[in-house]
Amino acid sequence: MIDTATNTVIATIPVGNAPRGVAFSPGGTRAYGTNRSDDNVSVIDTATNTVIATIPAGASPTGVAVTLGGTRAYVTNQTSGDVTVIDTATNTVITTIPTGASPTGVAVTLGGTRAYVANQLGHRIGDQHRHRHRGGHPGGGCQSGLRGDRQRSVATHRHRTRR
Numbered sequence: 410m411i412d413t414a415t416n417t418v419i420a421t422i423p424v425g426n427a428p429r430g431v432a433f434s435p436g437g438t439r440a441y442g443t444n445r446s447d448d449n450v451s452v453i454d455t456a457t458n459t460v461i462a463t464i465p466a467g468a469s470p471t472g473v474a475v476t477l478g479g480t481r482a483y484v485t486n487q488t489s490g491d492v493t494v495i496d497t498a499t500n501t502v503i504t505t506i507p508t509g510a511s512p513t514g515v516a517v518t519l520g521g522t523r524a525y526v527a528n529q530l531g532h533r534i535g536d537q538h539r540h541r542h543r544g545g546h547p548g549g550g551c552q553s554g555l556r557g558d559r560q561r562s563v564a565t566h567r568h569r570t571r572r
Contacts, residue, residue: 410458422458424451432473432482434497441482441495443470450484450493452500462500466493472514476521483524485512492526 410420425444432441433455440453443466450470452462467486475482475497482495490510494503510530517524 420458422453422460424453424460425449425463429471430473430485432475434475435477435479439497441473441475441484441497443473443484445469445471445487448486450482450495464493464495464500465502467491467505472512472527474515474517474524476517477519478521481517481521483515483517483526485515485526487511487513487529490528492524 410422411417412419424442426446427444428442428451429445430443433439434441438455440455442451442453444451446469448466448468448470450464450466450473451460452464453459454461466484468488469486470484470493471487472485473482479497481503482497484493484495485508486493486505488511490508490512492506492508492512492515494506495501496503508526509528511528512526513529514527515524
């Protein structure tokens with residue numbers, strides 16, 4: 410934990426192996442941290458800085474996002490190619506959603522009606538990227554203004570399909 414006023418480390422909280430991502434509940438009372446090597450998520454009480462629950466996830470959890478209402482957490486599982494949906498009130502898994510190759514990042518809309526998932530190897534974000542490129546990048550119909558691997562993680566990446 411870093412004190413943002415002094416930019417110094419003020420505490421460390423033991424969690425699982427190879428922690429990757431962290432997201433906070435809307436009120437900041439809970440932090441959800443992914444543990445890539447343990448295939449689980451640590452739930453941290455931010456008032457006491459202690460782990461209060463450990464929730465199973467898919468293989469190699471990396472990214473995590475919590476809805477604005479704080480009722481759900483979405484965890485990307487890079488190796489298993491899916492997203493674990495967690496009920497934050499009970500700290501239990503609601504469902505697992507297949508997303509495709511190597512999901513790494515996730516963000517939830519402010520209304521909580523959509524979760525956008527960045528699939529590193531599938532070259533996709535959410536449902537916007539269902540078509541295949543002809544000729545690859547650059548020049549395969551991609552209209553993002555970025556080049557190379559950076560395109561795979563940009564949420565504003567758009568495509569036009571050639572016919």
